[in-house]
Amino acid sequence: MNADNITSDTRSELPQNSSADAAGEKTLKKVANRLIPYMFSLYILSYLDRINVSFAGLQMYTDLKMTDEAFGFGLAIFFIGYFLFGAPGNLAMEKLGARKWISAIMVVWGAITMALALANSIHSFYVLRFFLGAAEAGFFPGMILYLTYWFPERQRGVAVAKFMAAIPAAGVLGGLISSKILEMGGIMGLPGWKWLFLITGFPSVLMGIVTLFFLTDKPESAKWLTDEEKAWLKGEVEKDRLKAAAAKDSVKLFSRETTGSLVLLSLLYFSLTLGMYGFQLWLPKIIKGFGGLSDGQTALVTVLPAIFQALGMIFIAKSAERTGERKLHVATSAFIAAAGFVLTSLIDNPWLSLVTLSITAFGIWGTVGPFWSLGTSILPARIKAAGIGFVNSTGNLGGFVGPYIVGAIKQSTGSFHYGLYTMAASLIFAGLLSFFSERLLKKGTRIET
Known part of the structure; x- marks a missing residue:
């Protein structure tokens, strides 16, 4: 769960004047129809290239002679690269423009994903995973920044939510395609795990090239908008920019008023991502441990928890939006996930364990929407943007600790x-x-509610 995880509880509000309302709604609908499906597909590729190693690990373990701890470190080191290169990515995008920047990093991370098929030692695996994290680091925050160019603040939450729906979609897609690709072992003398990296990395390279021609940097350069639509959209977005600039000049991120909130949210998000990525990246190996399943069948079975990821995201987010309550939704979802982990450990029946893992997935991903709404309600408005960036960056380090500690414990206990x-x-x-x-x-x- 990476601001890979930011949502908002804001609702669309357009100018009250009926003609302005109609023109604004038409413009935003045109922008959304053009950009959101495309961005959704790109995020699926991004998240899939992040988690495909969990499926490849079913086979590459033996070929690279890795221990559980070594594999866990390889899973985790992605997040060190992600942490170090996240902030510089948005600076680069501002300078180069979204079209060139997103295109470039997609080609790079797609190439690195394919290069993982060439990994012939633990150390080469570590290096490639680190640079994959560095390459992907600029994508999610870059896309969130990109949305600020096209959607006024009041409409942005809906756009971000639709964009983030790619996370569970990638989990389902990953399980389905991995179940087939892992069975391709022997074709052209390559094991299935190498085919998995080659096949899942290539679409990112291809779509990176397409992005160079499809994506539009900002409204003023959009040939698919009329002059009136460009002017309206630019005016609305400019209002938000000036408001944010004024707030930025007037406050510091850390102060007596804000430090406690930032620390609490960062600890909370760290704890959530520790469980989230520890679960996501070790799930195929956990299911494989049930026994009686081939590698392809194991990948296919992971689709069920992935479906419950989507259900958790949708159901809990809608409940939180309907009631206007956040902290209890986060707490309840986290407790449900914790209960799922404990039950999985206690139950010996593999099919019942699959049910409890699905409960875990429901709970963990159910925290995503309410957490970010909780964050925006706790943080003062004047530091909200910078504060969310800080929480996302520091909290995602849980993505390093979770996968590594699970592997280390598995190595020392055998379970x-x-x-x-x-x-x-x-x-x-x-x-x-x-x-x-x-x-x-x-x-x-x-x-606030």
């Missing part, structure tokens, strides 16, 4: 049981942080 308990403990901690968030912050703080 996933204590790794599951560790992720459960992290999610319980996250749930408690969310539940007591008002009490933990400065006395008198109220969380």
